[in-house]
Amino acid sequence: MAAIEKLSGPDLQQLDSEHHLHPFTDHKELHKKKSRIITRAEGVYIYDADGNKILDGMSGLWCVNAGYGRDELIEAAAAQMRELPYYNSFFQCTHPPSIKLAAMLTEVSQPQLNHVFFTGSGSEANDTIVRMVRRYWDLMGQPERHTIISRKNAYHGSTVAAASLGGMKPMHEQSGLPIPGIVHVEQPYWFGSDRSLSPDEFGLEAAKAVEDKILELGADKVAAFIGEPIQGAGGVIIPPDTYWPEVQRICDEYGVLLISDEVICGFGRTGEWFGADYYSTTPDFMPFAKGVTSGYLPLGGVFVSDRVTDVLIDKGGEFFHGYTYSGHPAACAVAMANLDIIKRERLVDRVKDDIGPYLQQGWAKLGDHPLVAETRMVGLVGALELVKSKDPIERFEEKQGVGTICRDFLVNNGLVMRAVGDTIVCAPPFTLSHAEADELLEKAWKCLDLTQQAVSNH
Numbered sequence: 001m002a003a004i005e006k007l008s009g010p011d012l013q014q015l016d017s018e019h020h021l022h023p024f025t026d027h028k029e030l031h032k033k034k035s036r037i038i039t040r041a042e043g044v045y046i047y048d049a050d051g052n053k054i055l056d057g058m059s060g061l062w063c064v065n066a067g068y069g070r071d072e073l074i075e076a077a078a079a080q081m082r083e084l085p086y087y088n089s090f091f092q093c094t095h096p097p098s099i100k101l102a103a104m105l106t107e108v109s110q111p112q113l114n115h116v117f118f119t120g121s122g123s124e125a126n127d128t129i130v131r132m133v134r135r136y137w138d139l140m141g142q143p144e145r146h147t148i149i150s151r152k153n154a155y156h157g158s159t160v161a162a163a164s165l166g167g168m169k170p171m172h173e174q175s176g177l178p179i180p181g182i183v184h185v186e187q188p189y190w191f192g193s194d195r196s197l198s199p200d201e202f203g204l205e206a207a208k209a210v211e212d213k214i215l216e217l218g219a220d221k222v223a224a225f226i227g228e229p230i231q232g233a234g235g236v237i238i239p240p241d242t243y244w245p246e247v248q249r250i251c252d253e254y255g256v257l258l259i260s261d262e263v264i265c266g267f268g269r270t271g272e273w274f275g276a277d278y279y280s281t282t283p284d285f286m287p288f289a290k291g292v293t294s295g296y297l298p299l300g301g302v303f304v305s306d307r308v309t310d311v312l313i314d315k316g317g318e319f320f321h322g323y324t325y326s327g328h329p330a331a332c333a334v335a336m337a338n339l340d341i342i343k344r345e346r347l348v349d350r351v352k353d354d355i356g357p358y359l360q361q362g363w364a365k366l367g368d369h370p371l372v373a374e375t376r377m378v379g380l381v382g383a384l385e386l387v388k389s390k391d392p393i394e395r396f397e398e399k400q401g402v403g404t405i406c407r408d409f410l411v412n413n414g415l416v417m418r419a420v421g422d423t424i425v426c427a428p429p430f431t432l433s434h435a436e437a438d439e440l441l442e443k444a445w446k447c448l449d450l451t452q453q454a455v456s457n458h
C-alpha cells in the first residue's frame with residue numbers, strides 16, 4: 001500500500017474500516033457501506049472525496065455558524081500558535097487569550113454572568129457544572145442538596161456525567177447510567193404528546209413536571225434544573241412559549257439553580273446571543289461549546305453567575321477540577337476572532353431579522369407536503385415531522401426508518417440535514433444567502449417527494 005498520507009478515495013475508506021472507530025456509529029453497518037469522506041469546505045458547502053458538492057444544512061454538527069473558509073479564524077490560530085501554542089491556567093498562571101476571551105464573553109452574556117470556566121467541549125462543560133453545583137450547595141451548608149433535574153430526550157454530552165444529565169435511554173442502557181443524583185422529567189414536546197392540550201397548556205403541564213419532581217424529592221434535595229432552551233439532538237424541540245417562564249418561576253420559588261445548556265443555542269442560533277435571552281430566563285450556569293469557535297477548534301466552557309462565584313470564591317478554597325486544555329490559547333484566539341466576525345457582520349441580527357425569517361417562511365411551506373405534519377423553526381434551527389397520515393396524524397412505524405430514508409435522499413441530492421427518528425432537523429450556517437436558502441428548500445421538497453415515493457412503493 002502507498003504511504004498512508006498519499007492515500008485517497010476507496011483506499012482511505014478501507015483504512016477507515018480497518019482502524020477508525022467513529023462516534024455514535026454502528027460499525028458493522030458502516031463497514032458494509034463505507035463512510036463518506038469530506039475533504040474540503042467553503043462557505044456553506046462541503047465537498048466529498050467523490051467530488052460531490054453538498055449544502056451543509058447542519059453547520060457541521062450545529063457549530064460552523066460563521067461558515068467555512070474563514071481565513072481570519074485560520075490566521076488567528078496560526079498567529080497564536082507561533083506566539084504561544086500552549087500554556088495552562090493551572091498553578092496561578094494563565095495567558096492573554098484566555099483572559100481576553102473570558103472578558104469578551106461576559107460582555108455578550110447577561111449581567112449576572114461575570115465569570116467563565118473553560119473546557120475542551122460541551123460534555124466537559126456539563127461535567128464541570130455537575131461538580132460546581134454540588135460544591136456550591138456543600139459550601140452553602142446544604143450537602144443534601146445534590147440532585148439535578150433534567151429531561152427525558154435531553155442531550156448534554158457523552159461523558160459519564162453529561163450522558164447522565166442527558167435523557168437518552170439508549171445511552172443510559174449501554175453504560176449503567178445515570179449516575180446517582182440525576183433524575184429526568186417529561187420534555188416539552190407538544191407534537192410528541194397526544195395533542196389534547198393546546199401548546200400553551202401543554203407547556204405549563206411540562207413545566208409542572210419540574211415542580212412536581214421538586215415537591216416529590218423535597219426542595220432541600222434539589223440542586224439544579226438543566227435544560228437546552230431548544231432541544232437540539234433530541235429533534236429540535238421548540239417548547240411552547242409558556243414553558244420557560246414557568247420553569248424560571250419554579251426555580252426561583254424553590255431556590256433551584258437554573259442551567260441553560262447553550263451548546264447549540266448559544267452565539268446566535270436563535271437570533272439572540274443565547275437561548276436564555278430568547279426565552280428571557282436568567283440562568284446561573286450556561287455551558288457552551290460549538291459556535292464559540294464556529295467549530296474551527298475545539299473549545300467549551302461554562303458561564304457562572306455571581307450567585308455561585310461569590311460563594312465558590314469566598315468560601316471555596318481550591319476547586320479540584322480542570323482540564324489540560326481548559327482555555328487552550330489557540331482555541332481562545334479563534335473564539336475571539338469568531339466573536340469579532342459575529343459582531344462585525346451582525347450575524348446575530350442577520351439570523352433574527354434577515355435570513356432567519358426568510359428561511360422560516362419557506363420552511364413553513366414545506367408543511368404543505370403530504371408527508372409533513374408539522375414544521376417549526378426559531379432563528380436558524382428547525383424541524384419537520386414526517387408522518388404516514390396528516391389528518392388524523394398517524395406516525396410511521398419506527399422500523400420503517402422513514403427519517404433515515406429521507407436523510408439519505410437529502411445527502412445524495414446535495415443537502416445535509418439530520419434525521420432524529422422521523423424528525424428531520426436543520427441548522428444551517430448564519431451566512432446562508434437567500435439563494436442558498438432557496439436551494440435548501442427546493443432540495444428538501446424534492447427529497448420529501450422521493451421519500452414519499454419510496455415509502456408508498458413498499
Ligand code: PXG
Nearest residue numbers: 121122123155156157228233261263264289
Ligand atoms: N450540550 C448540548 C445541548 C449539545 O448539543 C453537548 C452538550 C456536548 O458537547 P460536545 O462538545 O461534548 O459534543 C452537545 C453536543 C447530534 C449531535 O447528533 C449533537 C451533539 C453532539 C454530537 C452529535 O445532533 N451536541
